[in-house]
Amino acid sequence: MGTVPRNRPESEGYDESRLGFGRIFTDRMLTIQYSAEKGGWQPPEIKPLEKLILHPATLVLHYGQEVFEGLKAFAGPKEDDILLFRPDMNIARFNKSCRRMCIPAIDPGLFMEQMSLLIRKDRDWIPRAPGTSLYVRPTIFAVDPFLGVAVGKEYIFYIILSPVGAYYPEGFAPVKILVTDKYVRACRGGVGEAKTSGNYAASLLASEEAHAEGFTQVLWLNAVDKASIEEVGTSNIFFRIDNEIITPALEGTILPGVTRDSVIRLARDMGYKVTEGRITIDQVVEAAKSGALKEMFGSGTAAVVSPVSLFRYKGTDYTVADGKTGEVAAKLFDELTGMQTAARPDPYGWVVNIGK
């Protein structure tokens, strides 16, 4: 059991089976300040979750110098288990995003150690209901109170924790997506592959318009050719055309997803041909018309493996897999979540138990 008594708001209707995503937070947070003037990283602190007090001129509020990550901690079969899924990849991506945003990288060992310490302290918040986990959100941003456009000299790195269920309101059921050729998310040389807040801000208007038309998400096309497919914004995207699984290659505009990488490996080991390459919306439309498009699904830490039941492009709707979850998406979802919760074997050594 954990080191502190349970402090979850059961009395206020806390219900593990109806968590949704990202509205409930645990008792504590980790902070590590960075100050160029004081010689860099300062000692880590784990303290009660508190509001941040920011000067109105704080750099990040004006120029967006920020990076974040998302990973999940799972309960396992043993009382003591706290299972993280490929945390090394999230930490490496965090530092890669930091380099792109001119933010100091953090020592990966310190990151892992302090994150594990925080999760262990708040372990009683790890939900156990099927489909739930403790979402871990590391964040860093520039805090200097300065109105010039410049690289910050002061940063706050923090980690907060949130017990979560499914990301989408649909739960793990298939979602409808709108292919936009009106807006673009990122282009080569930009910050599309960094996990930085501006990418998400750039997606909001398109998402709002998609929601108003009854779609859950937007599918982004390449900013230059408006033809090749990029990603969904909250997840990477996969297509099964006949028996080949295709996903856009990493060419600097899309997020290099940890779940994307895992899905590619799992699908190959299940015997499917998986291609990382260019796939255009016209190819997908053709495949949908001919019946060759068997499945379409997103992959992401929050979204897991998220089947697409329908997409709309240039005003025409295309139903995928008869509007149901396809067999490959279902297998991948089960394999991935089974491995993450140690209900299934992990031949890859992806799951790290930090519970002891």
Ligand code: COI
């Ligand atoms: C994640 O999948 O963890 C993300 O950070 C995506 C975010 C839109 C929730």
